[in-house]
Amino acid sequence: MTNTEWLRLNRENWDDRTAVHAASDFYDLPGFRAGRSTLRPFEQAEVGDVTGRRLLHLQCHMGQDTLSWARLGARVTGLDFSPAAVETARGLAAETGLAARFVVSDVHDARAALGGEAFDIVYTGFGALVWLPDVAEWARVVASLLADGGSLYLAEFHPLLYVLGDDGRTVEYDYFQTEGETFDHDRTYTDGPKLTRTVSVQWHHPMGSILTALVGAGLRLEFLRERAWSPFPILPALVRVGPEEYRFPPGRPGVPLTYSLRATKA
Ligand SMILES: C[S@@+](CC[C@H](N)C(=O)[O-])C[C@H]1O[C@@H](n2cnc3c(N)ncnc32)[C@H](O)[C@@H]1O
Numbered sequence: 001m002t003n004t005e006w007l008r009l010n011r012e013n014w015d016d017r018t019a020v021h022a023a024s025d026f027y028d029l030p031g032f033r034a035g036r037s038t039l040r041p042f043e044q045a046e047v048g049d050v051t052g053r054r055l056l057h058l059q060c061h062m063g064q065d066t067l068s069w070a071r072l073g074a075r076v077t078g079l080d081f082s083p084a085a086v087e088t089a090r091g092l093a094a095e096t097g098l099a100a101r102f103v104v105s106d107v108h109d110a111r112a113a114l115g116g117e118a119f120d121i122v123y124t125g126f127g128a129l130v131w132l133p134d135v136a137e138w139a140r141v142v143a144s145l146l147a148d149g150g151s152l153y154l155a156e157f158h159p160l161l162y163v164l165g166d167d168g169r170t171v172e173y174d175y176f177q178t179e180g181e182t183f184d185h186d187r188t189y190t191d192g193p194k195l196t197r198t199v200s201v202q203w204h205h206p207m208g209s210i211l212t213a214l215v216g217a218g219l220r221l222e223f224l225r226e227r228a229w230s231p232f233p234i235l236p237a238l239v240r241v242g243p244e245e246y247r248f249p250p251g252r253p254g255v256p257l258t259y260s261l262r263a264t265k266a
Contacts, residue, residue, distance in 0.1 A: 006180060006201040007106060010131060011081050013200040017188040018084040022062060026190035029062075033095055037071060038064040040155070040231050040244060046223075046260055047121065047153050050074035056119040056145055058107050059128040063089025063100065069123065070098045077119070078102045079110055108137060111144045118147035124154050126232070126258070129210070130162070130202040133180055139213035146265040152219060154263075158226060158256040159207050161234065168237040168248055168255065177204055207259075219263035226256035 021027045032038065051073035057066040060078030062085050070076045070093075078100065080086050086102045093100040105113035122142050132138045142152050165172040180201045186194045214221060231244040234257070238246035248255065 006133070007081070009197075009199050009201055012197040013195070014080075014082040015084040016195040016197045018062065018082055018088060020188050020192035020195065021190050022088050024190035024192045027062065027064065029064075029092065032064050032067075032092065035071075037068040039068045039072075042260065043125075043153070043155050044072065046225075046262065047123070050121065053120040054118075054147070055121040055123055056110075056114070058110065058122060058124045058142070059131065060089060060102070061085050063092055063102055065123070065125050066102070067092060067096060067098050067100055070100050074121070076100045077114065077117075079105050079107065079113065081106045107132065108141060110141055114145070117145075118150065119145055120147055120150045122146055122150070122152045124152070124156070126156060129156055129205055132205075133203050135205045135209050135213040136216060139210075139217035139219070142214075143217040143219055143265060146219075148265055151222070151262050151264045152214070153260070155260040156258065157230070157234065158259050159205060159210070160255060161230075161257050162204055164235065164255070166236045168235050168252070173204070175204075175206055178206075178209070179203075211261075214261075214263045219265055222262040222264055224259060224261040226259045228254040228257060230257040 022029060050069055053074050055069050055074040055076050057076065057078045060066045060080045063078045066076050066078035078089055081104065083104050086104045089102045103113050122145050129135060163171050163173040163175045180203050182199060182201050184199050186198045188195060211221065229245050229247045230238065233246045237248060239249050241247050
């Protein structure tokens with residue numbers, strides 16, 4: 001598959017998903033317009049005070065997390081390659097009266113798309129890295145977008161999660177498989193109707209590759225926190241134990257399902 005082929009397939013797939021997501025209960029746009037934050041409390045605690053900080057949200061989807069940072073006082077830019085997602089994000093900004101800039105771009109072209117601007121915080125949230133073929137290249141892009149002393153804050157699904165079977169008891173996929181995998185699913189992960197453009201290409205990135213990519217791009221790892229819970233019911237075996245907290249049932253051995261990290265440009 002050529003470079004432009006996976007990009008086109010994924011962009012079309014995300015344009016289709018966006019139409020479904022915007023009408024979904026999962027993304028609850030009416031609640032967001034009414035003032036709901038989509039950021040998890042641990043993200044706010046770990047990022048700290050964002051007042052007046054230049055924050056870039058890579059792969060911002062419909063901009064809810066981006067605008068939630070704006071509600072906390074950040075000067076935000078969101079970037080996503082899906083024109084449909086960015087259009088929805090701009091609409092949300094207008095409807096909520098929040099100041100924000102949203103840009104359509106492949107993440108790999110972000111530096112040029114943003115005119116070489118530098119940011120205090122680059123934020124990336126759940127479900128982003130699987131869409132990128134090369135985390136070393138991604139980390140170099142992130143480093144190029146950070147001002148000196150600025151930090152990447154990443155909250156993501158743990159690479160181990162992706163190799164587990166639905167019951168979470170068995171390893172069913174290869175942790176070290178780094179070739180892109182092509183999927184053909186006519187449903188997205190939210191409620192809502194079927195998709196039309198159903199094919200996507202995704203990649204698995206072992207934790208070692210992610211950390212080595214960040215260090216290789218000249219960033220200093222400040223922390224990496226692994227968690228035995230997820231804000232989303234990403235496996236059928238997970239049970240809800242609190243608002244936005246899904247875990248394996250009591251008595252099961254702990255497995256990292258999500259993680260967050262901060263890496264800083266010296
Ligand atoms: C799972 S969503 C991120 C969800 C986000 N954390 C949220 O809940 O709003 C992944 C996003 O990555 C975007 N994306 C995928 N590949 C991309 C690329 N190469 N460049 C820019 N955006 C990309 C998609 O359009 C989609 O909006």
